[in-house]
Amino acid sequence: MPAERVLPSTEAEDLLSLVREIARDELAPKAAEAEEQGLFPRDAFRLLGRSGLLGLPYPEEIGGGGLPYEVYLQVLEELAAAWLTVAEGLSVHVMSCYPLARYGADEQRDRWLGDMLGGELLGAYALSEPHAGSDPASMTTRATRDGADYVVNGTKAWITHAGVADFYTLMARTSDDGGNGISCLLVDGGTEGVSAAPRERTMGLTGSTVAQLRFQGARVAAERRVAQEGAGLKIALSALDSGRLGIAACAVGLAQAALDESVRYAKQRKQFGKSIIDFQGVEFLLADMAAGVESARATYLEAARRRDRGLPFRRQAAIAKLVATDTAMKVTTDAVQVLGGAGYTRDFPVERYMREAKVLQIFEGTNQIQRLVIGRELRR
Known part of the structure; x- marks a missing residue:
């Protein structure tokens, strides 16, 4: 716990x-x-x-x-x-x-x-595209003004809740002015011309609906544009700062579950007449796992406290996401090792934890992007 x-x-x-x-x-x-x-x-x-x-x-x-x-x-x-x-x-x-x-x-x-x-509605965040993941400024999904509406055409990729969301917060291009040509639109999930492709066949989080989201002549009222035209990229990056803290917290929860299962198993599993937790090799492995979980938790909580105090937290959010998700990957991998052959089977949850941990290092900005963010913040 x-x-x-x-x-x-x-x-x-x-x-x-x-x-x-x-x-x-x-x-x-x-x-x-x-x-x-x-x-x-x-x-x-x-x-x-x-x-x-x-x-x-x-x-x-x-x-x-x-x-x-x-x-x-x-x-x-x-x-x-x-x-x-x-x-x-x-x-x-x-x-x-x-x-x-x-x-x-x-x-x-x-x-x-x-x-x-x-409480009744469920949202999705539509930023990434097939060829514009880590580089959102290169997105091609376009919202063209037509009277009181925008007409949206394009494809978003890797959208969690695609096809099941009640609303989509969409970033789309409204001009050709690079990153300054992106705007934010609030799209109702039932809008005609909005559809989801078949779900991606992911290695983990298989209960989640992750798919491409397609816009084909979808009309969105201009009154649903958030802020002025061209403010979308600024809004998106600001949202990601907070979203990365969410992923960090999720990663710590997953790592904690893997640690708890490992300790439980190590106490029960007997080899050479005693519980395997009594062997120093296992004991040290569990100790390192616990140290990683506690450290990652402290990192995301400190970033959150800065946010709550109104202080800049972009660098701290990137660090928290980087540290927590790398920790989750290591801890879940070590959990499989602690359980040995049992950990490699689906009779125990740690193999699922390991598969799920991987994507945490990828979305809301890959951990390579987090390092870029941290480096840029240090140069300021």
């Missing part, structure tokens, strides 16, 4: 107790079978919505939970330890709400944000 935490309020303590109960009783028992069968857990997101968890870090006056980002990230960690697909989906939803919450006009927030944060 995660280490005891000093939380900022009794309300936060009560919330995390509720989340642990949901994770233990409602999510964990269903995770393995759903991932095995590739079933998208829409009911789990409805449960999170009814529990008030889909808008936690946003102010109460705009429909959110009004809690610090530090607390929201700990919620993600708890959920990820039970079922990563659900935690990662919550992180994507929260990031999808960010552009409207942070940059939208008052009348736009009044009209749409309450439903987005209220």
Whole structure:
């Protein structure tokens, strides 16, 4: 289990107790079978919505939970330890709400944000393209103004919740002015001309719907543009700073689950007349795993506290994402080693944890991109 935490309020303590109960009783028992069968857990997101968890870090006056980002990230960690697909989906939803919450006009927030944060709707973040992943400024999906609407054509790639989302926060090109020619549009999921390709056949997170998202003459009212034309790339990069902290928290939750399973197995497994946890080779491996998890947790929490204080946190977010996801990959790999042959089978969850950990090093900016971000911030 995660280490005891000093939380900022009794309300936060009560919330995390509720989340642990949901994770233990409602999510964990269903995770393995759903991932095995590739079933998208829409009911789990409805449960999170009814529990008030889909808008936690946003102010109460705009429909959110009004809690610090530090607390929201700990919620993600708890959920990820039970079922990563659900935690990662919550992180994507929260990031999808960010552009409207942070940059939208008052009348736009009044009209749409309450439903987005209220619990019944699920969002997706449409930025990446088949040939514009780490380089979003080169995107080609275009939104052309036509009277009171934009007509959108193009393809987005690797979109979590593609085809099942109720709304898409879309970044599309509105002019040919490079990174300054990208705008942000809020697209209703039922818009004619918006469709999803067949799901990607991923190595992990098989319960999540990840697919290309296609726009073919889709008409989006201009009133659904967030901020002015050309502000989309700035908005996208700002959203990613917070989204990377979400992925860091998810990674720590997954690593904690792998550590817990490893310790449990090492206590029970007997070799040469004693538990394998009593062998120094295993004991040291577990100690290194625990040190990695604790260090990664401290890193993301410190970045979140900077965010909560209104301080710059881009470099710290990139570091947290880099450290936490690399740690998750190492810890889950070591967990398979601790379990030996059993760890390589699907009778135990650690092989799934290992497969799931890999993608955490890739999305919301690969870890190579995180190093670029960190380096650029150091040069400033």
